[in-house]
Amino acid sequence: MKIDVLSLFPEMFEGVFGSSILKKAAEKQAVSYKVTNFRDYADNKHSTVDDYPYGGGAGMVLKAQPIFDAVEALKGQAEQNPRVVLLCPQGERYSQKKAEELAKEEHLIFICGHYEGYDERIREHVVTDEISIGDFVLTGGELGAMVIIDSVVRLLPGVLGNVDSPILDSYSSGLLEHPHYTRPADFRGMKVPDPLISGNHKKIDEWRMKESLRRTWMRRPDLLEIYELTEIEKKLLSEIQKED
Known part of the structure; x- marks a missing residue:
């Protein structure tokens, strides 16, 4: 499996992907990780990725352009059309069943947002899945992405030492x-x-x-x-x- 993460804070993933089962999974070549700062895709001289919402209101909204361009670049390198997961408190409640579903994919892209929200066109035209890990709000999508990635990768063939372990887990x-x-x-x-x-x-x-x-x-x-x-x-x- 190939996992791409789009984040404004790539350094947050270094310890997670370099430790425990996630590290071992990469060493066994069951999975590869890549974290991209989507600020690198901003098309303005100040590399801004957010702007004020139309109609006014508190907070800033992530612009469509950097996300669209970053996802299109990753898709251009893909052999198959990947699932694109948006971490969002409005999304589907995450479950073991969803983890098992995602574990069957060959390529996943996770979009980790910040600020007040996303330009709605990202939801409508880029993502395939919107997921929430619970009924609470986090500062950004990074922690949610880590949770989902951990739960998916441990289900990949050969990752856990005991083949029965993921089958016998609670909820499975x-x-x-x-x-x-x-x-x-x-x-x-x-x-x-x-x-x-x-x-x-x-x-x-x-x-x-x-x-x-x-x-x-x-x-x-x-x-x-x-x-x-x-x-x-x-x-x-x-x-x-x-x-x-």
Whole structure:
């Protein structure tokens, strides 16, 4: 996968792309990153990328021209038509399902804005996706882009050491993930549940399924409204509701 980022603050991405899983993914050649300062595409002598909004109002608005030219330049280097993602509080609420969708692409372009907003023609004629990472407002789109890129790259083949890891993550299955434990089995009197140390894989699988359902029911019951339960899961959920 090729990932391009358009930002007025490219230095913000240096530590993120040079650390942890994102760094390892690039070293494995599963992904390549490039961050471009779209101020370089401004067509005026002062390299301004924003202007006052027509009709008045507070704040400045990002101009169409630098964004249009920067995206067109990146598309000109692309083998296939890329998805162009605009980070915006008005966009679609980000989800694991969206991450899985984007992970199938070969080329992504992220536009990170600042100031009051974007010239509407950017939304109408440049972007393919508008995404928000939550119902709050950030200073710019950089942090949102980092979040999305991290969640997408970890899904690429060969990036994580265990091929099952992204499949078993919370939200990937539709439910929250079950609790985890490691050694020692008894820490300060707090013991690991018996099924996990029984060696009985059937009991382990059933415990994990039940605790995943319990955690989802207690913390995110809304997920169960759209999740299609199997007969076994229905039985386990009924037990959970009686227990709790």
